[in-house]
Amino acid sequence: MPQPDPRPLRSLLYMPASNRRAVDKARSLPCDAVALDLEDAVAPEQKPDARAALLEELNTGGFGHRSMIARINPLASEWGHDDLAALAAAPLDAVLAPKVDDAADVLALSGAMDAAGYAPVVALWVMIETPRAVLALERIAAAAAASRLGGFVLGLNDLAKDTGMAQLPGRAGFVPVMVQALMAARAHGLVLLDGVCNAIDDPARLEAECEQARQLGFDGKTLIHPSQIDSANRAFAPSTAEIAEAEAIVAAFADPANAGKGALKVAGKMAELLHRDIAERLLAKAAAIAGR
DSSP states (O other): OOOOOOSOOSEEEEEETTOHHHHHHHTTSOOSEEEEESSTTSOGGGHHHHHHHHHHHHHHOOOTTOEEEEEOOOTTSSSHHHHHHHTTTSOOSEEEEOSOOSHHHHHHHHHHHHHHTOOTTOEEEEEEOSHHHHHTHHHHHHGGGGSOEEEEEEOHHHHHHHHOOOOOTTOGGGHHHHHHHHHHHHHTTOEEEEOOOOOTTOHHHHHHHHHHHHHTTOSEEEESSGGGHHHHHHHTSOOHHHHHHHHHHHHHHHSGGGTTOSEEEETTEEEEHHHHHHHHHHHHHHHHHHTO
């Protein structure tokens, strides 16, 4: 199983692999990750050419600090196995697989990656976008112990299509799914990214979705347009106030005068050792972002 990637994943931008101009632009955008898409964003007749273009762009490189993800077509489709085989030697951080329904799908995908000769560090991420996947979230996440599984990405557009749930501001109907996905991901050490916001011309709605996902504990958000990057990066980064509070907590527990204490009063609040651990994680994330 690949080790968790310590790099920030506040913003993952989908780019059609068939659009060379868009992919080239991604090399200069401030997103944390790029997902070159062979599935939804590519018409059936363009998929072989898109696959070839994706490989050429990855091998050309120049994406800098950005994590590189390739979203393949479902294994059950006529293109899925060819996608996996073609990408085996590509410089990728993860393969993102759509339409996963259960743990057996994860094991099959991971086994296919092993058979194709993927490097051990290349993770498998899966889309959570079907009713069956939602009902099997814990079992899917538990498959990480015996596979390359390293992340969940919510696909709320497909889930809305299959369930009839309305995608309204606030996403009230999807919150239970988001919470269950979070619990399963955290129980098994997985990255968790929110689904896309379709309202490109509604920055307030995007910011609300980012803040909602951040408050629920997600690592970042998937995006469909470069204009959405800054909002995601701000939302999923620690604020100045949060950094200052975390530094104060860590400093208080590091003070020799407080040696052996399990709880302290810091800036008028009670802080226990678990708060110190949370503060250290927050500071590590802030440092990684600052390192960009």
